[in-house]
Amino acid sequence: xxxxxxxxxxxxxxxxxxxxxxxxxxxxxxxxxxxxxxxxxxxxxxxxxxxxxxxxxxxxxxxxxxxxxxxxxxxxxxxxxxxxxxxxxxxxxxxxxxxxxxxxxxxxxxxxxxxxxxxxxxxxxxxxxxxxxxxxxxxxxxxxxxxxxxxxxxxxxxxxxxxxxxxxxxxxxxxxxxxxxxxxxxxxxxxxxxxxxxxxxxxxxxxxxxxxxxxxxxxxxxxxxxxxxxxxxxxxxxxxxxxxxxxxxxxxxxxxxxxxxxx
Amino acid sequence: xxxxxxxxxxxxxxxxxxxxxxxxxxxxxxxxxxxxxxxxxxxxxxxxxxxxxxxxxxxxxxxxxxxxxxxxxxxxxxxxxxxxxxxxxxxxxxxxxxxxxxxxxxxxxxxxxxxxxxxxxxxxxxxxxxxxxxxxxxxxxxxxxxxxxxxxxxxxxxxxxxxxxxxxxxxxxxxxxxxxxxxxxxxxxxxxxxxxxxxxxxxxxxxxxxxxxxxxxxxxxxxxxxxxxxxxxxxxxxxxxxxxxxxxxxxxxxxx
Numbered sequence: 032x033x034x035x036x037x038x039x040x041x042x043x044x045x046x047x048x049x050x051x052x053x054x055x056x057x058x059x060x061x062x063x064x065x066x067x068x069x070x071x072x073x074x075x076x077x078x079x080x081x082x083x084x085x086x087x088x089x090x091x092x093x094x095x096x097x098x099x100x101x102x103x104x105x106x107x108x109x110x111x112x113x114x115x116x117x118x119x120x121x122x123x124x125x126x127x128x129x130x131x132x133x134x135x136x137x138x139x140x141x142x143x144x145x146x147x148x149x150x151x152x153x154x155x156x157x158x159x160x161x162x163x164x165x166x167x168x169x170x171x172x173x174x175x176x177x178x179x180x181x182x183x184x185x186x187x188x189x190x191x192x193x194x195x196x197x198x199x200x201x202x203x204x205x206x207x208x209x210x211x212x213x214x215x216x217x218x219x220x221x222x223x224x225x226x227x228x229x230x231x232x233x234x235x236x237x238x239x240x241x242x243x244x245x246x247x248x249x250x251x252x253x254x255x256x257x258x259x260x261x262x263x264x265x266x267x268x269x270x271x272x273x274x275x276x277x278x279x280x281x282x283x284x285x286x287x288x289x290x291x292x293x294x
Numbered sequence: 295x296x297x298x299x300x301x302x303x304x305x306x307x308x309x310x311x312x313x314x315x316x317x318x319x320x321x322x323x324x325x326x327x328x329x330x331x332x333x334x335x336x337x338x339x340x341x342x343x344x345x346x347x348x349x350x351x352x353x354x355x356x357x358x359x360x361x362x363x364x365x366x367x368x369x370x371x372x373x374x375x376x377x378x379x380x381x382x383x384x385x386x387x388x389x390x391x392x393x394x395x396x397x398x399x400x401x402x403x404x405x406x407x408x409x410x411x412x413x414x415x416x417x418x419x420x421x422x423x424x425x426x427x428x429x430x431x432x433x434x435x436x437x438x439x440x441x442x443x444x445x446x447x448x449x450x451x452x453x454x455x456x457x458x459x460x461x462x463x464x465x466x467x468x469x470x471x472x473x474x475x476x477x478x479x480x481x482x483x484x485x486x487x488x489x490x491x492x493x494x495x496x497x498x499x500x501x502x503x504x505x506x507x508x509x510x511x512x513x514x515x516x517x518x519x520x521x522x523x524x525x526x527x528x529x530x531x532x533x534x535x536x537x538x539x540x541x542x543x544x545x546x547x548x549x550x
Binding site (some may be wrong): 179248 | 346347348374376379381383384388389391392393394395398399402406407408409410413436
């Protein structure tokens with residue numbers, strides 16, 4: 032089995048999985064605790080529309096998808112703040128618009144539907160060095176922003192108390208949704224549009240079941256998110272099944288275990 | 295002369311079509327204990343939030359229009375050092391699903407952000423203030439497992455740990471039994487005696503308010519009455535304010 036990870040594409044797959052798993056789970060803790068689980072799905076589909084646009088313009092899809100998805104994330108947050116519509120409604124609208132736009136863009140030019148479909152389901156075994164560099168930069172950015180965890184956690188615990196203590200909660204909301212969009216976009220290549228929400232939600236939900244404190248929930252979510260990548264990849268390699276599916280099913284297995292074992 | 299703890303002049307708040315507060319004017323001297331009574335929807339919570347600088351917290355109810363002037367210790371609410379003000383929100387607003395220990399909630403009141411780890415000195419301070427409100431045994435309990443009364447104590451400790459000059463409490467006695475309520479007043483009075491703090495507290499229990507507060511504010515979007523309890527909550531004053539007393543009691547007591 033070990034020799035599999037001497038293959039460069041398997042090494043890249045492992046590294047990409049660890050980075051994406053860790054990043055998505057870290058932000059997933061905030062997403063789950065703020066009851067925004069649907070946001071991962073919505074932004075994944077925004078990323079899909081961005082990818083379709085990039086393919087249409089013959090650009091590297093990532094460079095088009097990133098600004099597109101971040102823009103949609105900021106718009107969702109703006110609509111949530113400005114209107115009395117629920118979070119799920121605001122997300123649902125942009126979700127639908129993104130899918131409609133993505134499908135429309137794909138139909139505009141013949142021949143690239145297969146490329147776009149690859150993004151729907153992801154292909155962790157075809158991760159390029161460029162993909163890895165972008166993920167690494169994003170991980171570095173998240174490390175630099177780690178001191179903000181305490182404010183994000185405080186506003187998640189009680190938005191009103193955070194506001195009363197002069198925390199710029201709204202600014203943090205925009206920053207967070209932009210970061211979530213970034214993580215979702217760079218993950219889409221690896222996990223696929225259909226499954227990225229699982230990377231955001233399942234490890235965090237599992238961590239929630241076994242943690243007494245928010246700090247413990249954050250740390251265990253990152254551990255679960257990264258650790259489930261290895262068995263998932265091994266299963267993908269040995270059983271010749273899609274890696275994204277294998278990883279998500281591993282995460283789900285851990286969730287089931289936590290559910291069964293919790294006190 | 296030092297500025298009063300709270301000065302409100304001709305203050306009105308409107309959420310969309312809803313007039314929450316209308317031309318409220320009052321002054322609270324430092325060291326006072328003011329009980330705020332009034333029916334549901336009378337703007338009591340809106341008034342407390344205005345003192346915290348939160349009246350424009352959300353656009354979700356439609357555009358908020360605010361006129362008038364508020365000063366807390368001589369400053370506009372948003373410019374008061376946050377450590378000067380302690381706030382205990384309504385118990386029904388608490389999110390119990392947040393994974394946290396009681397001691398973390400208390401320490402967050404000191405740090406004004408969420409603790410990843412709690413240092414030894416913070417732990418000592420938190421234990422001290424939890425003990426004062428009779429909740430030391432709750433320190434390492436999970437938030438989700440606490441009763442309403444226990445939560446109130448933890449949140450009271452959270453607001454007291456920063457040793458505020460002004461303490462704002464939104465119905466802290468709701469969901470608390472009679473013994474718990476007597477305890478609450480005891481803790482508040484002890485803190486006030488220790489620090490000379492000013493307390494504004496929303497309550498539905500005007501009898502308890504009468505015994506403990508130095509002043510009562512009867513609010514029904516406007517100031518209906520404000521002054522010493524025996525003057526404000528007397529039969530005649532209420533009937534004067536509301537027309538007849540049966541109705542007045544209903545209004546003041548929120549249907550109780």
